[in-house]
Amino acid sequence: MALSRRDAMKFTGLAAVTAAASGYAKGNESPKSAAKGVLLSPAPIPAAKGPRVVIVGAGPSGLTIAKYVKKGNPNIDVVLMDKRSVFMSGFISNLVATGILPLEFITHDFLEGARNGNYTFLQATAHEIDRTAKVVYTNEGTVKYDVLVLAPGIDYDYSKWTNGDVELENTLKTKFPGAFIAGSETLSLKSKIENFEGGVFVQTVPGGNYRCLPGPYERSCLIADYMKRNKIKGKVVILDENPNITIKADGFHSAFEKLYKDYITYMPSSTITSIDPHKQKIVTELGEEIDFTDAALYSRVRGNKLLEIAGVAKDSVFNKAEANIDPFTYQVIGDLNVFCTGDVRPMGFSKSANTANTEARVVAANIVKYMGGQELSQKTWTSPHTTCYSAVESDPLRAISVNAGYAYDETKKSFGFANASTMEKWDSADGLAAGKGLIEWGNGLYRDFFN
Template identity: 50%
Template sequence: MAISRRKALQFSGVFVASTAINASTKIDDIKTSKASKTKTEYKAPLPPAKGPRVVIVGGGWSGLSIAKYTKIFAPNADVVLVEQRHEFVSCPLSNLWLVDKIKLEFLTHDYLQAARENNYTYFHATATDLDRENRILKTSNGDISFDYLIFAPGIDYDYSRWTSDIAFETRLRQEYPAGFIPGSEHITLRNKVLNFKGGNFILTVPSGNYRCLPAPYERACVIADYFKQKKLKAKVILLDENNTITIKKKGFQSAFDELYADYIEYHPNTTIKNIDLDNKIVETEFDEISFEEAAFYPHVRGAKILERVGIAKDAKNMLEGDINTLTYEVKGEKNIYVTGDSRPMGFSKSGNTSNSEGHHVARLIAQKINKDKKIIWEPPTTTCFSAVSIAPERAIYIYTQYAYNKTDETFDFASTSSSENWLKDGAVNASSIYDWATALYADMFGK
């Protein structure tokens, strides 16, 4: 089944009604004056709050969605988005940029525009600590008092299963970056791909709930296609810690077999035992594989700021937010939340999930600000397109919703549909990739 442009947009959740709720809460003068009396290093250069102050740490897919929709649902909120980057660069679709299929401009977006269009403040700084008692967020550019605080800082890498040697980890990060956090990692990886002369190009897939399940397989396909078009004597060697392709298996497996039999070597169930960076050899349980280039994707964990401020839970070493999974509130707190890829729920760590969840979290916060009736949990949705070839362009997709199981308090898939026959539907799906991305960028950056 191909997915139409209209369906793609509906599935992605960007058609959610954006009816503003009349807000009545006044500025919490008492809290503001109490906070200003506390001993702080220095105050952030921000105008006084004109309403309940909602501070969001992280301007990714989650934080941007929460910032915009909190203002829509609670217009009197004074929303501040604290982000350490100067501009937004999208991870979704970045695999296409690695192989020169799209321009960087398509992925790059303007935080100032998002803030202007949606009446909130973009504050360029890194959150460094939290004074819970006095409700102050510490940042590299001063302290910010808050009424509501949302941590949406994404992921960090966890190299500990490969090494405890920090010098070696630093080499891995610098010489063979994973390319799953945007910025310089992606530029390094792109240069490796575009300048590749031939030989083995190793990519890895970690186990656990890593960021964007299909992205390593998509990356293998588009890089292989790029090498194929250039008629390089080259192989993408995909070392997967999982015992099989973790998502859209039919589509990716058939692409590996039918399109890239000479270009992709897929190794499931593969744990790396040693990486010899000087001699460029990876040792697994079964093999020794030499490589000319590589991108080593380690395990992921919640961003380190969560641990720093004492709100991370050490479950399966993921160190994600220690929250009530239905309300997103940090345990023991009423007005501090963790969302996006830092959440502990096993939802797909995807931009679409973060965006649709962000709409709901904004409603939760607005409900408190507006003192409205409690709202019920709404499942996030995951719509995800993956390219399997670039010439011609073909893609596959999956759509998933989640359900809550009250008995054991866990989440499961409620409904899933997919389109993995790239020969039949691949071209339509490929054009939907751009429609999806354009709609989501507009949802986060436009009015």
């Protein structure tokens, strides 16, 4: 059947839209091909009233940068985007999962931060980034930027356990999530603990620089505490890929021995060679077989895959796809208009909320300087700071803590702890004070993000 003029015009218009929809590519290449379902019309946000900073990822790093760029120069237009509609923190979440604190404590409103910080929040998923045209492509439309900040957090790296078996990886994620990406995983862990009636609960600890170094050990203490106070006949088995507890070792070992001798079995240097999620059996490199009732299987981590999509990733020994940035300015090598922060940066700083928060203040100041025409260099670098509390008992709430800065070793060409100190006597007055400090520490971070 012949096409009418009107039908031909419709068809031509559709073809043009289809061609346009394929009109961008990854990284700094010219637009050529597009993923399906990405809108080319502008996202529904106000037009920029000045030079625009777009921040992808509204975790501790992104939230802090949005606030402090705007404070540093109110004339800069700031857009913060995240695929989530509600903020839920990973820090403090172990206390929520084990019933010590309510879910509301870690759940907050992105829009409150936008209102108080005078920036724009866009709930959207970034699919592609054209660094030549300076455009972020999202499911809500396009967003143009003058400076882009990538703070998308981590992805899990299951490759050592699954060897590319996608079905196995999906089963592990669904049945035994690591619960170190806040949200559904947090709720899943909370449900697992509340419904645990006895048996073996496995908590794994990955190798490399994973998110929240003390987190798996704190969680193990609090699950054991839950079993103890609810008279559940169970045991937490910690399968640690590392040869010893990675941080606050004296404090955690002391808690394992004095509080949870009948509830925690610590197994260092336990490299997992196979996991059967259906028979619920784990086999380690040493031939040990662990049958388990339930688990939080925390795999190794890597930078979020958005880095590879944006063309700003590099590989490292442990954590694939970290950002290829100048470690002193946080700018992408070869593209000074893109900054990468938080969990995706390659420096060996702690992948923790407090570190990301203090680091983000430095990055925000650098962005303001850069947009004001100043050149950034090693001389502009300031160390982030790590302050971290870990609960070991609920009643009374007792905790241990660490405080540390970082310094660059010119000889080794790497960063390390500087002026580090720990408080690991949880069974002292300091331990009780640290328990109170833990709650205030969390509230202090929330205030800085949202008020």
